[in-house]
Amino acid sequence: MEFMIYRGAPxxxxxxxxxxxDVGGFIISKSMQTTEVVIIFAVPKEDVQKVEEMSGRIFGDLKSALLAGTEIIMVSPSYSRHHAPMPHCGIIQNFRENGAKVDSxxxxxxxxxxxxxxxxxxxALIEEHDLAVFMFGSFEHxxxxYKLKMIEDLDMPIVVMAYPPMEVEKSNITYVDGLTRILMSFRKGDEQERLNKVTQAVLETVKKIKEELKDDPLVVPPIYLKQEIEEQVPAIETCLSPAPVTLKLDSLRIKLPYDTYADDIKNLHILNNRTLTDAAEVSQSYTGQILVKIQRESTAGSFFGE
Amino acid sequence: MEKLFIESEDKHAVEAYRQIVDYVLNDMSVKSLDAIHIYADPAALFFSCRVDFERSGTPLKIRDLSTERVGEEDVDLVIGEERYLADMLRKLWDVYGQDRVEQSERQHIIVKGVSNDADVEKLLDVMVVDPLEDFYEQLITLAVDIIPVGFRVRRVEYAGDSVLVIASEKTIEKEWIDYSKEKLQWNS
Structure with missing residues (x-):
């Protein structure tokens, strides 16, 4: 499957x-503003050309969504003038343009x-995401x-950006230098280059996680489960969030109250007369939403090999 | 900015703060700025910043904004510049009280109980607009934008054409103040 973003007029x-x-792809999200439609979707690799041709016919813009299907959290030390809206929101915007679902x-x-x-x-909130991006300051000391010790307990992939060039020994932390609380809008000079360094670090981290997933694959792809949930749980349509079922690399976040809908989700029918609980663990997120963590083949066995 | 002096043992922090100050100045567009001195010891819990400026603008008194007509028991001030009317009334109420100050017409303010020469002179010397006051505030905002967010305990000192801000995350100790003043050549 190839993840792509379509941007064009309505x-x-x-x-x-x-x-x-028609070609067997999946729509991940569709957002419609007054003059622009943004669709993030996945299509089989052999059919990419057909979509490109179609996009050309209706004068749309098509590009690869390298971060689609990833849920990232961008963490800043504060929302004061020093950190937000610039550069905090500029960085988030860049990830979103690459197809990621970003929380702030x-x-x-x-x-x-x-x-x-x-x-x-x-x-707890940070650990629910696939990847966390932290912004720290200018002093190496x-x-x-202090700051690296604050996040040392987090057991998840982390990208840290700060100004001084330095080495970080922890294996789950990727360190990017040159970007800190400077009020840049990422438009002129070397600003874009600095931002690209962070995006590159995030892309590499995501690539590593995906390779790890290949060694021990998930029993069902999250994108397939998303489609099943949208078809079988009509309450999804009542959810006002822009992404009611959010894709993560190895799980899903369903933005419905856990207490009311958890049983519906658990009893969902998937492949070969199985229910969702055979393939995944359903739990409550910190904010009361539903988290579906898909099991690996080493735990649940292959669903497709039977 | 040309006159930007940053002192720190961490050379990368000096580079970073040079950029931070440049971007903050672009964002705020403070005029009449002369120099900025920063002292930041990476391991210490305080950060100090001194901002120097060039004086511009003159303070405006009642004498500059109105013409007086001295009566037997009161003074009638005829306002030439209406822009400062609100400031002027507020200031006169502070000094003489609301019962003695009355705006009889759009461009007339009557101050009661002022008749001898000395009192009239005193009235005409009341300062209405002090450009320095606003400017000091602007400079402190600038310094606060430069200082790291975590340092929320602040001590501000004024002297002539400079403002000194020392910030920390704890109670500011006297040695830090003395040391910062020595490093930033603060004479007052």
């Missing part, structure tokens, strides 16, 4: 959706040297002695 955009569905978090007490803390709530 005129005849449904031709793209029809084609993607400013820590309650992420600033300072001795006073910086990560609360249990923040930690501060980053080494």
């Amino acid at each position: 005129y005849k955009y449904d031709w793209v959706i029809d084609l993607v569905e 978090l400013a820590m309650a007490r992420g600033v300072g040297l001795e006073i910086c803390r990560m609360s249990a709530m923040e930690r 501060c980053i080494k002695e």
Whole structure:
């Protein structure tokens, strides 16, 4: 499957959706503003050319969505003028343009040297995502002695960006230098280049996670489960969120209240007369949504080999 | 900015702060700025910043904004520049109280109980607009934007054409103040 983003005018955009569905692809998200439609979708590799031709016919713009199907959290030390809207939101925008679903978090007490803390709530929220991107400051001493110690308990892939060039020993942390709380809008000079360094680090981290998944694949692809959920749970249509079923690399987030809909999700029929609980673990997220963690073949056995 | 002096043992932090200050100045567009001095010790819990400026604009007094007509028991001020009318009324209410100051017509303010020469002179010397006051505020905002967010305990000192801001995340100790002043050549 190849993930792609279509951007174009609303005129005849449904031709793209029809084609993607006809060739056996999946629509991940569709957002429609007044003058622009953005569709993120997955198509089989051999049919990419057909979609390109169709996009050309209706004068749309098609590009590869390298981060589609990934849920990233961008963490800044605060929402004060020092960090937001620039560069915090500029970085988020860049990830979104690459197809990622990005959440934004400013820590309650992420600033300072001795006073910086990560609360249990923040930690739980961050750990629900595939990847966390942290923005730290300009002093090497501060980053080494305080900020990296603050995040050392997080057991997930992390990209840290800060100004000084330095080495970080922990294997789950990718360090990117040259970008910190400078009020840049990423338009002029070397600003774009600095932003690309962060995007590149995120892409490499995602690639590593995907390779790891190849060694021990998931029993069903998240994108398939998403389609089943959308077909079998009509309540999804009542959800006002732009991405009611959010794709993650090895799981799904369903933005419906856990208490009301957990049983419906657990009893969902998937391949070969099985229910979703055979293939995945359903749990409650910190904010009361439903998290579906898909099992690996080493745990549940192959569903397709029977 | 040309006159930007940053002192720190961490050379990368000096580079970073040079860029941070440039971008903050672009964003805020503060005029009449002369120099910025920053002292940041990476391991210490304080950060100090001194901003120098060039004076511009003159303070405006009642004498500059109106013409007086001295009566037997009161003074009638005829306003020439209406732009400062609100500031002027507010200031006069502060000094003389609301019962003694009355705006009888659009361009007339009557101050009661002022008749002898000394009192009239005092009235005409009341300062209405002090450009320096707003400017100090702007400079402190600039310094706060440069200082790291975590350092929320701040001490501000003014002296002539400079503002000194020392910030920390703890109670500011006297040695830090003395040391910062020595490093930033603060004479007052």
